[in-house]
Amino acid sequence: MHHFEKQDLESLSKIYRLNLINSVTGYKSAHLVGTVSASGNENLAVFSSIIHLGSNPALIGFILRPTTVPRHSHANMKSTGVFTLNAITKSEIKDAHHTSAKYPEDISEFDQTNLKSEKKANWVAPYVKGAPIQIGCSYVNEYPIVENDTILIIGKMEHIYIEDTLLGKDGWVQLDQGEIVTINGLDGYALPTLLERFEYARPKK
Numbered sequence: 001m002h003h004f005e006k007q008d009l010e011s012l013s014k015i016y017r018l019n020l021i022n023s024v025t026g027y028k029s030a031h032l033v034g035t036v037s038a039s040g041n042e043n044l045a046v047f048s049s050i051i052h053l054g055s056n057p058a059l060i061g062f063i064l065r066p067t068t069v070p071r072h073s074h075a076n077m078k079s080t081g082v083f084t085l086n087a088i089t090k091s092e093i094k095d096a097h098h099t100s101a102k103y104p105e106d107i108s109e110f111d112q113t114n115l116k117s118e119k120k121a122n123w124v125a126p127y128v129k130g131a132p133i134q135i136g137c138s139y140v141n142e143y144p145i146v147e148n149d150t151i152l153i154i155g156k157m158e159h160i161y162i163e164d165t166l167l168g169k170d171g172w173v174q175l176d177q178g179e180i181v182t183i184n185g186l187d188g189y190a191l192p193t194l195l196e197r198f199e200y201a202r203p204k205k
Helices: 006-011 014-024 072-080 090-098
Strands: 031-036 042-047 051-055 058-064 082-087 133-145 150-162 182-184 188-190
Touching: 006 014, 031 072, 042 072, 058 133, 072 082, 072 150, 090 188
Parallel strands: none
Antiparallel strands: 031 042, 031 082, 051 058, 058 150, 082 133, 133 150, 182 188
16 A cells, blocks of 8 residues: 655645545535626636535535636626536536636636536526536635635525436435536546435434
């Protein structure tokens, strides 16, 4: 078994360290975050840091990298107060990954990929057309993480659209039925398969 100590990590090349640290903690959710600027320019970016924060109210969080360079998604959601989360399917991974390319603010990633914008329910931020799960979120708050100059963004779910075939009678969503992918590291996309679902765990008598 390979062993990395702190001094080993500090001496690694930048790319090797990025790949190692981003992939070693396991699979992460994969979402396309849709926003629009106050002037109407649409933006789409892939994020792998979306986390569940609570069900009542329905809150999510995600990590934004340091804002030492322009972060269009961040600026847009702060100016309009809304954004969307869109599940990524197996057939979309190439286009989804391309949204991580750094385009100028006036160039929409929708125009640089085969992904299509969709508007719903008077929601300003664009959804990804055909995504089996689409979530409209309002921007709630943000908290700076001083240890590495990142930002924790807090959003509240306002609208949830789910393909009927994914939604169970008890409200559980079976992602593999929609070929919804996950991310390993920065650039590895995987297709999980459900192995088992268990009842709520209680202490043994």
